[in-house]
Structures are given as C-alpha cells and as structure tokens.
Amino acid sequence: MMKKKQSYSAEHARFLKKRRKNLVLVWSLRIGLLLLILGLWELSTQLGWVDSFLVSSPSRIGKTIASLYRDGTLFYHIGTTLWETLVGFVLAVVLGYAIALALWWSETLRKVLEPYIVVLNALPKIALGPLIIIWFGTGSKAILFMTLIVGLIVAIMHMLSAFIATDHNKILLLRSMGASKLQILTKLVVPSSVPSFISMLKINVGMAWIGSIMGEYIVSRAGLGYLIVYGGQVFKLDLVMTSTCILCILAAGMYFLVVLLEKLLVKNSES
Amino acid sequence: MKKEMLQFSDVSLIYHTKRGETKAAEHLTFTIAEGEFVAVIGPSGCGKTTLLSLAAGLLKPSEGTVERHGSCGYMLQKDELFPWRTIEKNIYLPLEIKRQKTAQNMERARALAEKYGLGDFLQSYPSQLSGGMRQRAALIRTLATDPDVLLLDEPFSALDYQTRLNVTEDVSEIIRSEGKTALLITHDISEAISLADRVLVLSKRPARVTFTHQLDFGDVVNPLKRREMSSFSGWFEILWKELNG
Ligand SMILES: Nc1ncnc2c1ncn2[C@@H]1O[C@H](COP(=O)(O)OP(=O)(O)O)[C@@H](O)[C@H]1O
Ligand SMILES: [Mg+2]
Numbered sequence: 169m170m171k172k173k174q175s176y177s178a179e180h181a182r183f184l185k186k187r188r189k190n191l192v193l194v195w196s197l198r199i200g201l202l203l204l205i206l207g208l209w210e211l212s213t214q215l216g217w218v219d220s221f222l223v224s225s226p227s228r229i230g231k232t233i234a235s236l237y238r239d240g241t242l243f244y245h246i247g248t249t250l251w252e253t254l255v256g257f258v259l260a261v262v263l264g265y266a267i268a269l270a271l272w273w274s275e276t277l278r279k280v281l282e283p284y285i286v287v288l289n290a291l292p293k294i295a296l297g298p299l300i301i302i303w304f305g306t307g308s309k310a311i312l313f314m315t316l317i318v319g320l321i322v323a324i325m326h327m328l329s330a331f332i333a334t335d336h337n338k339i340l341l342l343r344s345m346g347a348s349k350l351q352i353l354t355k356l357v358v359p360s361s362v363p364s365f366i367s368m369l370k371i372n373v374g375m376a377w378i379g380s381i382m383g384e385y386i387v388s389r390a391g392l393g394y395l396i397v398y399g400g401q402v403f404k405l406d407l408v409m410t411s412t413c414i415l416c417i418l419a420a421g422m423y424f425l426v427v428l429l430e431k432l433l434v435k436n437s438e439s
Numbered sequence: 440m441k442k443e444m445l446q447f448s449d450v451s452l453i454y455h456t457k458r459g460e461t462k463a464a465e466h467l468t469f470t471i472a473e474g475e476f477v478a479v480i481g482p483s484g485c486g487k488t489t490l491l492s493l494a495a496g497l498l499k500p501s502e503g504t505v506e507r508h509g510s511c512g513y514m515l516q517k518d519e520l521f522p523w524r525t526i527e528k529n530i531y532l533p534l535e536i537k538r539q540k541t542a543q544n545m546e547r548a549r550a551l552a553e554k555y556g557l558g559d560f561l562q563s564y565p566s567q568l569s570g571g572m573r574q575r576a577a578l579i580r581t582l583a584t585d586p587d588v589l590l591l592d593e594p595f596s597a598l599d600y601q602t603r604l605n606v607t608e609d610v611s612e613i614i615r616s617e618g619k620t621a622l623l624i625t626h627d628i629s630e631a632i633s634l635a636d637r638v639l640v641l642s643k644r645p646a647r648v649t650f651t652h653q654l655d656f657g658d659v660v661n662p663l664k665r666r667e668m669s670s671f672s673g674w675f676e677i678l679w680k681e682l683n684g
Binding site: 335340342344347351359362 | 492495497511512513515516517519521523532533535536537584590
C-alpha cells in the first residue's frame with residue numbers, strides 16, 4: 169500500500185506527468201472521434217450523399233428527442249425500459265447468485281440439476297415468447313420475466329463455476345483450522361469469487377438489455393424497444409435511430425456503474 | 440518419558456476413486472513426543488501429504504488409529520495467504536475460524552509477527568511481500584492459535600535456493616524458540632538433517648516407515664551450523680542410500 173502524500177523523485181514526477189498527458193490524449197481522441205462521426209453523418213445527409221430518410225441524422229435525432237419531450241412521452245418510454253431492465257437485472261443477479269450458492273453447497277443438487285441448466289442455457293429464450301404472453305399478459309410483468317430468464321442462467325453458471333474453482337489448498341487450510349462449511353463459504357468462497365462476480369455483472373448488464381428489448385419487441389406498448397419496433401413498422405427511421413442512441417447511452421451508463429462498483433469492491437485487495 | 444503428542448498405530452489409508460483404489464499408507468506406526476522436531480522424508484508421491492492429512496485429522500484412517508493430544512497447526516507448501524486480506528488479517532484468520540478472536544489473542548499474534556520481523560508489513564497485502572516473507576507470514580498465521588503441534592508439508596519447496604536457506608533458518612529459530620512440537624514433511628534430505636531431531640524414512644507408495652534415525656548433533660539446532668558439521672555428510676549418505684535403495 170502506497171503511503172499517501174509521498175514526495176516523489178523528479179523522475180517519478182515526470183513519469184506521472186507523462187501518464188496524465190497520455191490519458192488526456194486518449195480522451196481527446198475518443199471525443200474527437202465521436203464528434204467526427206456525428207459531423208460526417210450530419211454532413212453527408214445535409215449534402216445529400218445519403219438519404220436522411222433511411223439513415224436519419226444527428227439533427228433529426230435532436231428534433232425527435234425534442235418532440236418526444238414535448239409530448240411528455242420521452243421519459244415515460246425511457247423510464248419503462250429502464251425500470252424493466254434494472255429490476256430484471258437485479259432479480260437475475262440476486263436469484264442467480266443464491267441458486268449458485270445452493271448448487272455449490274449440495275453436490276447432489278448440482279448433479280441432479282446440471283442437465284436442466286445446460287438445456288435452459290442452450291434454449292433461445294425468445295422461443296418462450298408466446299408462453300410468456302399467455303402466462304404474464306402483455307404488460308411489464310412479461311418483459312420483466314423475459315429479462316430475468318435471459319440473465320438468470322448466465323448468472324448461475326458464471327457464479328457456480330467461480331465457486332467450484334475455489335483453490336483446493338486454501339479449502340484444505342481452512343479445514344485444518346477446523347472451519348465449518350459455512351465458514352469456508354463466507355471466509356473464502358465468496359471473497360475469492362468477487363472478480364468473477366464483477367465480470368458476471370458486466371455480462372449481465374448486456375443480458376438485461378437483451379431481455380428487456382426483446383421482451384418489448386414481442387409484447388409491449390411502451391418502452392424504447394416498443395418505439396424501435398413501432399418506428400420500423402411505420403417507417404419512422406428517425407424514431408428508430410433516436411431510441412437506439414438513447415439505448416446506447418443508457419447501456420453505457422449502467423456499465424459504468426458496474427465499473428464504479430468494481431473500483432469500490434476491489435480497491436482493498438491489490439491483486 | 441516426555442508426553443506423547445501424536446501417535447500413529449498401525450495406520451493404513453486407501454483412497455477410493457472411480458478409477459480404482461490407491462493404497463497411500465500402510466501400517467504406519469510411530470509417535471512424536473512433546474517438543475520434538477521430526478522430519479519425514481520419502482520419494483515424491485509416496486504418501487507424505489497423506490500422512491500429514493491423517494495427522495491433522497483431515498483424513499480418517501482406513502485401518503488403525505491416530506491419536507492427537509493437543510491442537511494442530513497446518514502449514515502447506517505454498518503460503519496460501521488470502522490476497523484480499525492484509526497480512527495482519529491473514530494472521531488473524533485461524534482465530535476467526537476458531538472463534539477465538541479476542542483482544543488478547545490478537546495482541547499475541549501481532550506480537551509474534553513483530554517479534555519475527557513482520558511488524559512493518561502488517562498492513563501490506565501478500566502480493567507486496569517476497570516469497571520468503573510470505574512463507575514467514577504463513578508460519579505466524581499457523582502459530583496464531585498457539586497450536587501444540589506444527590504440521591509442515593514441504594513448506595520450503597516452492598522457494599528458490601537462497602531464500603529457502605534463509606527461511607529454513609528463520610522457521611527453525613521460530614519453532615525452537617517457541618518450544619513447539621513439529622512434524623516436517625520433505626523430500627529434501629539435507630533439509631531434514633539440518634532441521635530435525637529425528638528422521639523417519641518412508642518407502643515408495645504405499646508409505647511405510649522403513650528407517651528411523653535419532654540425529655546426533657547434540658545441542659546444535661541451527662540449520663546452517665549443522666550443514667557445516669562433519670557428521671552432516673555422513674547422515675546425508677545414509678539417508679540417501681535408504682531413500683534410493
Ligand atoms: N484425494 C486423493 N484421491 C485419490 N488419490 C489420491 C488423493 N490424494 C493423493 N492421492 C494419491 O495418493 C498417493 C500419495 O499422495 P501424496 O500423499 O500426496 O504423496 P506425496 O505428498 O508424498 O507426494 C499418490 O499416488 C496420489 O496420486
Ligand atoms: Mg505432497
């Protein structure tokens with residue numbers, strides 16, 4: 169652990185400065201690239217190189233957002249999708265973690281359920297669409313369920329393999345101290361699987377968006393997925409592009425929250 | 440007659456797997472008295488770790504009995520420090536497991552760490568320590584609950600030669616000055632001679648005790664000093680022949 173407020177050598181100061189400079193460069197280039205793409209996109213539609221009816225344009229997206237906002241439906245659609253995605257995500261992660269723990273705990277249960285999990289994992293969840301509509305109707309509940317099942321199996325399999333991969337020698341060490349199974353779980357299995365937990369969260373952010381948007385494609389009357397389908401059906405490609413861009417921003421935001429959580433969780437262990 | 444800390448009586452052990460059964464120990468009989476430092480040498484794969492697991496009570500013998508009088512502390516080949524814990528928290532681990540994490544015990548463990556040169560590293564993470572330091576931390580962790588018998592499974596074999604000599608020196612000094620009973624497993628003949636009061640030689644698998652030697656270095660317990668003594672090479676030759684014969 170570095171002592172805070174250390175006085176560095178001149179060379180180290182130069183090293184830090186160079187690193188900072190490099191970071192600034194990378195970020196300016198990233199933002200520059202984004203502006204370049206948006207600029208070219210706008211320009212090519214303005215100059216008529218491509219048909220803005222087919223590919224929309226940044227300014228038309230801006231206008232669409234403004235008109236959705238005036239309608240008062242912008243935040244309604246965003247909120248609907250965000251809520252479905254977040255709740256489905258949390259449910260999938262919490263349930264998946266709990267089920268993985270249970271499967272780690274009981275080898276018999278694990279062996280019994282293994283083929284079921286494999287099959288469920290391989291099954292394309294969208295095939296369940298009609299069943300879900302019949303069971304849960306066409307509201308948010310159906311989409312939540314879709315989001316949940318898309319993420320759940322991934323969460324279970326990812327965490328279970330992390331739990332099982334716990335270092336045998338470390339388990340042996342704890343057993344030699346007389347540790348109970350619960351102690352092995354809390355002192356070793358859970359903390360040593362934190363990196364896998366984080367990577368599972370990152371994967372499941374993607375899964376949750378797949379689940380909620382797919383769900384909205386099939387059943388819904390609100391949400392960004394609904395706007396995309398609707399926009400496609402009535403050939404309002406501005407609406408499709410706008411919703412897609414908002415989705416990108418939301419998905420990125422959620423991913424960054426996970427990265428933030430990662431920093432919080434692993435700042436204590438230098439590994 | 441000193442108190443017996445560990446007694447193996449006619450112990451055999453068979454591992455059962457779906458591919459068949461492996462006899463890893465056969466008719467093991469020996470005792471270890473209080474304060475004694477016993478080294479066990481044997482060819483690799485003969486059942487040394489098995490013997491130690493039996494001693495620690497992690498395995499039940501298929502035949503015979505293992506009697507333990509007092510608590511055991513187990514130290515493995517690798518330090519197995521938990522990377523997400525500081526050295527200090529690693530050292531408290533056995534206290535937590537045994538629900539003995541009292542202020543007094545923590546103080547005792549910390550004092551041990553300071554006494555043996557880990558004071559400056561208590562707040563460090565294992566990844567910031569050298570291999571030798573980590574192994575030393577692992578020993579202090581083993582000593583934290585003040586076990587009566589130390590069970591050491593090739594604790595130096597993962598270290599490079601120079602570090603190994605130094606850590607062997609440290610560990611010997613710590614064990615002797617804390618007055619612990621120790622059972623050391625090794626495949627390194629000179630390590631056994633430089634550390635132990637008594638050496639048991641095991642056969643190829645299944646492990647049987649083929650020879651027992653009381654070493655005659657008198658009061659010399661320092662490993663480096665022993666290595667310089669004239670009788671050292673004599674013992675080496677004897678044990679080498681018995682191990683390979
Ligand atoms: N859990 C186990 N299940 C089945 N066989 C094992 C197990 N542990 C060890 N063995 C076998 O028992 C023999 C002795 O192993 P071990 O005690 O680890 O030897 P050593 O420590 O002397 O190298 C080896 O042949 C090994 O393959
Ligand atoms: Mg071994």
